[in-house]
Amino acid sequence: MSANKSLNSNIPEGELSDKWTQHKFNMKLVNPANKRKYKVIVVGTGLAGASASATLSELGYQVHTFCFHDTPRRAHSIAAQGGINAAKNYQNDGDSVYRLFYDTIKGGDFRAREANVHRLAEISVNIIDQCVAQGVPFAREYGGLLDNRSFGGAQVSRTFYAKGQTGQQLLLGAYSALMKQVNSGGVTMYTEHEMMDVVIVDGKARGIVTRNLKTGEITSHFADAVLLCSGGYGNVFYLSTNAMGSNVTAAWKAHKRGAYFANPCYTQIHPTCIPVHGEYQSKLTLMSESLRNDGRVWVPKKVGDDRHPNDIPEDERDYYLERKYPSFGNLVPRDLASRNAKYVCDEGRGVGPTKLAVYLDFRDSIERLGKDAIEARYGNLFDMYHSITDSNPYEEPMMIYPAVHYTMGGLWVDYNLMSNVEGLFVLGEANFSDHGANRLGASALMQGLADGYFVISYTLGNYLANVDLEPVTVEHESFLTAEKDVMERIKTLLAVRGTKTVDEFHRELGLLMWDKCGMSRNEEGLKEAIKRIPEIRKRFWKDVIVTGSNNEFNQTLEKALRVADFLEFAETMCRDALERKESCGGHFREDSQTPEGEALRDDESYTNVFAWEFKGIDNIPELHIEELEFENVQPSVRSYK
Amino acid sequence: MKTISLNLMVWRQNGPDEKGFFKTYLAENIDTDASFLEMLDVVNEDLIKKGNEPIAFAHDCREGICGTCGAVVNGEAHGPRDKVTLCQLHMRSFADGDTIILEPFRARALPIIKDLVVDRSALDRIIQAGGYISVRTGSAPDANSIPIAKKDADQAFDAAQCIGCAACVAACPNASAMLMMSAKVSHLSSLPQGKPESKKRVLSMVKQMVKEGFGGCSNEYQCEVACPKGISVKYIAQLNKDYLFSALGSE
Numbered sequence: 099m100s101a102n103k104s105l106n107s108n109i110p111e112g113e114l115s116d117k118w119t120q121h122k123f124n125m126k127l128v129n130p131a132n133k134r135k136y137k138v139i140v141v142g143t144g145l146a147g148a149s150a151s152a153t154l155s156e157l158g159y160q161v162h163t164f165c166f167h168d169t170p171r172r173a174h175s176i177a178a179q180g181g182i183n184a185a186k187n188y189q190n191d192g193d194s195v196y197r198l199f200y201d202t203i204k205g206g207d208f209r210a211r212e213a214n215v216h217r218l219a220e221i222s223v224n225i226i227d228q229c230v231a232q233g234v235p236f237a238r239e240y241g242g243l244l245d246n247r248s249f250g251g252a253q254v255s256r257t258f259y260a261k262g263q264t265g266q267q268l269l270l271g272a273y274s275a276l277m278k279q280v281n282s283g284g285v286t287m288y289t290e291h292e293m294m295d296v297v298i299v300d301g302k303a304r305g306i307v308t309r310n311l312k313t314g315e316i317t318s319h320f321a322d323a324v325l326l327c328s329g330g331y332g333n334v335f336y337l338s339t340n341a342m343g344s345n346v347t348a349a350w351k352a353h354k355r356g357a358y359f360a361n362p363c364y365t366q367i368h369p370t371c372i373p374v375h376g377e378y379q380s381k382l383t384l385m386s387e388s389l390r391n392d393g394r395v396w397v398p399k400k401v402g403d404d405r406h407p408n409d410i411p412e413d414e415r416d417y418y419l420e421r422k423y424p425s426f427g428n429l430v431p432r433d434l435a436s437r438n439a440k441y442v443c444d445e446g447r448g449v450g451p452t453k454l455a456v457y458l459d460f461r462d463s464i465e466r467l468g469k470d471a472i473e474a475r476y477g478n479l480f481d482m483y484h485s486i487t488d489s490n491p492y493e494e495p496m497m498i499y500p501a502v503h504y505t506m507g508g509l510w511v512d513y514n515l516m517s518n519v520e521g522l523f524v525l526g527e528a529n530f531s532d533h534g535a536n537r538l539g540a541s542a543l544m545q546g547l548a549d550g551y552f553v554i555s556y557t558l559g560n561y562l563a564n565v566d567l568e569p570v571t572v573e574h575e576s577f578l579t580a581e582k583d584v585m586e587r588i589k590t591l592l593a594v595r596g597t598k599t600v601d602e603f604h605r606e607l608g609l610l611m612w613d614k615c616g617m618s619r620n621e622e623g624l625k626e627a628i629k630r631i632p633e634i635r636k637r638f639w640k641d642v643i644v645t646g647s648n649n650e651f652n653q654t655l656e657k658a659l660r661v662a663d664f665l666e667f668a669e670t671m672c673r674d675a676l677e678r679k680e681s682c683g684g685h686f687r688e689d690s691q692t693p694e695g696e697a698l699r700d701d702e703s704y705t706n707v708f709a710w711e712f713k714g715i716d717n718i719p720e721l722h723i724e725e726l727e728f729e730n731v732q733p734s735v736r737s738y739k
Numbered sequence: 740m741k742t743i744s745l746n747l748m749v750w751r752q753n754g755p756d757e758k759g760f761f762k763t764y765l766a767e768n769i770d771t772d773a774s775f776l777e778m779l780d781v782v783n784e785d786l787i788k789k790g791n792e793p794i795a796f797a798h799d800c801r802e803g804i805c806g807t808c809g810a811v812v813n814g815e816a817h818g819p820r821d822k823v824t825l826c827q828l829h830m831r832s833f834a835d836g837d838t839i840i841l842e843p844f845r846a847r848a849l850p851i852i853k854d855l856v857v858d859r860s861a862l863d864r865i866i867q868a869g870g871y872i873s874v875r876t877g878s879a880p881d882a883n884s885i886p887i888a889k890k891d892a893d894q895a896f897d898a899a900q901c902i903g904c905a906a907c908v909a910a911c912p913n914a915s916a917m918l919m920m921s922a923k924v925s926h927l928s929s930l931p932q933g934k935p936e937s938k939k940r941v942l943s944m945v946k947q948m949v950k951e952g953f954g955g956c957s958n959e960y961q962c963e964v965a966c967p968k969g970i971s972v973k974y975i976a977q978l979n980k981d982y983l984f985s986a987l988g989s990e
Binding site: 153156167170224242243260280287289312341378380381384485551552555 | 776852853870871873878888932
């Protein structure tokens with residue numbers, strides 16, 4: 099445990115496999131008749147937020163749920179393609195709770211908490227039961243039982259899926275549960291409301307301030323606890339696979355009010371996305387990594403080889419993953435596949451108009467298995483690729499490039515999912531807790547739903563049963579101050595009337611982050627970014643154009659407010675990357691690699707979590723450290739040679 | 740890189756109670772690989788730089804799954820291509836010099852918020868009326884305890900693909916939400932878990948749809964053509980049957 103008192107992770111005593119069971123018994127309960135006296139605010143309606151809102155409302159709490167979308171069903175969980183892991187062992191292939199736990203700890207490069215991850219693996223089986231009961235149409239076998247597939251290089255088939263739309267179906271399940279509770283009166287739903295601040299009274303989270311996106315109205319809402327389920331911050335890179343609206347605002351505002359931000363530099367870069375094709379580009383589209391099962395990744399051996407890929411003979415192609423990693427070949431983990439694509443492009447061997455792409459070639463698989471077999475496996479993905487790029491992957495190789503996909507970092511939480519601010523809970527991608535430095539495929543959906551359906555329902559009750567809360571109203575000074583701060587920020591932004599658009603600043607920030615804090619990082623680059631981000635931020639506040647006014651539906655203002663927060667957050671992210679002088683998972687430091695150029699972890703110094711405390715916008719945040727203890731799994735070196 | 744230039748006639752309306760009008764814009768040097776929404780981004784950047792109000796349009800995931808985007812392009816919801824949302828429509832579907840008329844999804848039940856953005860909360864209220872299975876968290880039996888024939892599971896999945904974009908409403912001469920609603924009813928009633936509530940579900944969802952001001956179905960099938968997920972009108976026939984049996988059988 100950390101010596102720092104404020105960073106007590108509150109991991110229960112006992113054997114790893116008994117901790118959660120024992121903790122559930124030890125936690126206090128709120129009397130059923132008293133639950134309705136407590137008001138809980140939930141921010142966000144993705145898998146974590148929708149499942150938490152529905153579940154807490156079923157238990158009897160008064161739930162007030164907020165999302166910035168026009169309906170809760172739009173949250174970006176909806177876009178997850180691959181599937182959801184669960185240790186059901188329906189395939190009898192040797193899976194177990196312990197194996198899922200072990201794989202997740204190892205996949206996270208030994209930078210996640212053992213106790214949290216074990217709980218996640220235990221709960222995984224209940225999630226599938228719950229979703230099936232809600233009517234989630236998972237894929238089935240002819241006998242009527244659930245089908246599974248192996249995903250992301252796992253050695254067992256534990257992934258449940260609904261074609262390539264698993265996230266959509268799980269989110270619609272959680273959304274339907276939420277709608278049921280709205281209908282029963284248990285949940286009050288606020289759509290098109292953006293959270294602008296968290297309000298702290300006597301050191302405890304007691305409410306939020308929101309902006310109504312339709313009218314611009316700023317309103318305070320009080321509660322007995324606040325749950326942030328606001329997703330990840332991948333859009334700090336401007337281009338990512340995230341939705342356009344995904345943002346760091348809710349998490350960052352909480353951070354500015356005292357919540358620690360943990361491991362912000364841990365970013366997952368997905369190797370198989372459609373490359374950037376022009377400056378107007380607004381987002382990147384992910385192609386499922388299952389494509390690497392049959393596609394071969396290559397670039398020309400020669401720099402500047404502009405021939406059509408089909409005209410490049412076999413001996414002038416470099417199948418670099420197969421060459422460097424003969425035992426895993428094209429199936430190396432996401433971080434390795436991404437980094438090596440960058441290396442060959444840095445050498446000038448990238449392909450396509452921007453030279454920032456590599457080929458993913460199905461020629462040999464089509465020859466070996468036939469076009470029909472490939473179509474049966476990847477037909478929908480090939481169609482999607484064809485539709486977006488106007489190039490037919492049955493006839494010429496796909497072009498792919500890595501893109502930012504998921505952020506493992508997030509607000510620091512203890513075992514109970516509570517941040518260091520009492521009463522402020524953080525669920526799903528918004529927290530940092532379960533994936534360490536790298537997330538395994540099909541684990542994001544599992545974590546969002548575990549937190550929302552099965553963890554918070556116990557730990558919130560325990561908090562409320564133990565805490566002594568003074569009654570507050572929105573007339574309290576803390577609410578008035580927060581509202582004033584929000585209005586001041588909006589007024590200042592609208593008054594700038596400069597010459598550059600919000601997107602121009604966002605793009606500039608994104609390019610800098612991608613360059614200096616992306617797939618590969620070094621001390622010099624990070625220091626440069628830390629110097630340049632405040633400069634961009636200052637220019638933003640002097641020269642941005644935000645049209646229109648506050649008292650209307652104003653998408654430019656919405657975007658400006660979010661980008662303003664990214665411009666503050668980015669600096670902390672770079673500081674975190676600078677301070678962590680080892681390479682681990684999605685964080686690759688060029689100054690920490692083996693002679694063969696592979697990531698080199700430093701367990702001696704960095705078997706820990708970095709949690710940053712906000713100290714003012716132009717001040718250096720204070721670092722708090724939570725030591726990680728591995729009592730069950732011995733950290734080992736990942737090797738894919 | 741191939742570029743084209745287009746004339747846009749865009750519906751501008753400042754708020755639900757304001758008067759709307761068409762305004763013309765020139766979209767110049769648009770890369771044909773850009774998506775329709777990226778084309779609008781380019782037009783908006785230019786408008787903002789000149790200090791003008793950008794065109795408001797709803798969008799989020801830009802990969803065709805969240806259901807946020809949508810507008811009527813030259814009379815067709817989500818534009819000229821089959822089975823794509825507006826964000827997945829690319830500018831190579833247009834020719835240099837084309838005129839594009841851009842309007843919001845129009846229906847009494849979907850009031851305009853601004854320009855091309857409409858309020859679709861009525862669809863949420865239809866789901867709230869019964870588009871779910873009443874199962875409490877924690878009360879579910881083992882997932883494999885009830886086998887479901889693959890064809891039933893596949894049918895449920897097909898119907899469950901609705902993204903709630905409201906293109907079906909915009910395409911229907913009666914502004915009916917029958918396709919969206921029938922897809923949800925069929926999804927849930929093709930599964931054993933959804934059967935116990937199926938009568939109540941269909942009655943209360945239909946009642947809510949009428950209350951919201953959506954029209955009825957008169958078999959125009961325009962909804963199926965407009966649906967970016969290719970949801971079939973057969974679900975409407977199923978819904979009508981379910982509704983009739985439920986109404987006759989109810990007290």
